[in-house]
Amino acid sequence: MKKLSIVKIGGNIIEDETALNAFLKLFSNLEGYKILVHGGGKRATNIASRLGIESKMVYGRRVTNAETLEVITMVYGGLVNKNIVARLQALQVDAIGLTGADINSIMSEKRPIKDVDFGFVGDVKQVNHNGVNKLIEANFTPVFCAITHDGHGQLLNTNADTIASEIAIGMSHIFETSIYYCFELNGVLRDVNDKNSVIKHMDTNLYAELLVEGVVSDGMLPKLENCFHALRHGVKTINLGNTSMLSQENDSFTRITL
Numbered sequence: 001m002k003k004l005s006i007v008k009i010g011g012n013i014i015e016d017e018t019a020l021n022a023f024l025k026l027f028s029n030l031e032g033y034k035i036l037v038h039g040g041g042k043r044a045t046n047i048a049s050r051l052g053i054e055s056k057m058v059y060g061r062r063v064t065n066a067e068t069l070e071v072i073t074m075v076y077g078g079l080v081n082k083n084i085v086a087r088l089q090a091l092q093v094d095a096i097g098l099t100g101a102d103i104n105s106i107m108s109e110k111r112p113i114k115d116v117d118f119g120f121v122g123d124v125k126q127v128n129h130n131g132v133n134k135l136i137e138a139n140f141t142p143v144f145c146a147i148t149h150d151g152h153g154q155l156l157n158t159n160a161d162t163i164a165s166e167i168a169i170g171m172s173h174i175f176e177t178s179i180y181y182c183f184e185l186n187g188v189l190r191d192v193n194d195k196n197s198v199i200k201h202m203d204t205n206l207y208a209e210l211l212v213e214g215v216v217s218d219g220m221l222p223k224l225e226n227c228f229h230a231l232r233h234g235v236k237t238i239n240l241g242n243t244s245m246l247s248q249e250n251d252s253f254t255r256i257t258l
Helices: 011-015 017-029 041-050 066-090 129-137 160-171 204-213 220-232
Strands: 003-009 033-038 056-058 061-063 095-098 106-110 122-127 141-144 147-149 155-157 176-182 237-241 254-256
Touching: 003 160, 011 017, 011 041, 017 066, 033 066, 033 129, 033 160, 041 066, 061 066, 066 095, 066 141, 066 147, 066 155, 106 160, 122 147, 122 160, 129 141, 129 160, 160 176, 160 220, 176 220, 204 220, 220 237, 220 254
Parallel strands: 003 033, 003 176, 033 141, 095 141, 106 147, 176 237
Antiparallel strands: 056 061, 106 122, 147 155, 237 254
16 A cells, blocks of 8 residues: 555644744655644634634633634634645645545534533544545645534534544555654653653553553543544554654654554
8 A cells, every 4th residue: 555644733833933844844855645734723812812702722622612613714724724835835745725624525523512512613524535535646735724514514623633633544545544743742751851751662552551650641641542543443653743753863753553
């Protein structure tokens, strides 16, 4: 099978011009087929504030009412996405910016109300891997923002980490897929106070041990659960670390396998 890399970047990179430009250069040099997934929550919060719209977070997740969804659509699907696409074109990457509604690529359902009503937030149900593959075969590089749709005309705010893993799962029908989660840390750390204590390889057995020891907790917990979910559903490898892991020179990141 041909190989496909799915790379996800977070808000800290997007908000830092120097970091974003450095990342996009590394991404442009990444060999083979690739897809970029981005969020933009910090920018959305900032612009919402300037518009007098309060951003509400519960358990670290954004509550998305109709007004907030308008801001997110403008920021994720417009401002952030098109700036990234334009910069990739300048680096000779023929990128195409997408939401999950484009070519019916990612369909979600509105999250059911349990303890919290998150509003217009989507949980991914299906990835149109054949449609996305047509873009890849035409030598386009898809750039997905964190918006999906429900198939009935409704856009939905969707977690970017989840979008990356679900795209990788969907595309594993055609490609050998790997995910690169790029964030500010060097990888999963054994000691949160030591940025160099990177766990270079983690499998299910080590993960279980780290859970018992309390090494994995807080925000890293849902991220790793997401990783192992993807691996159990067809993804080959997952890598977590700073953006330099996309280069040949950096081997200090966390690689996750089953």
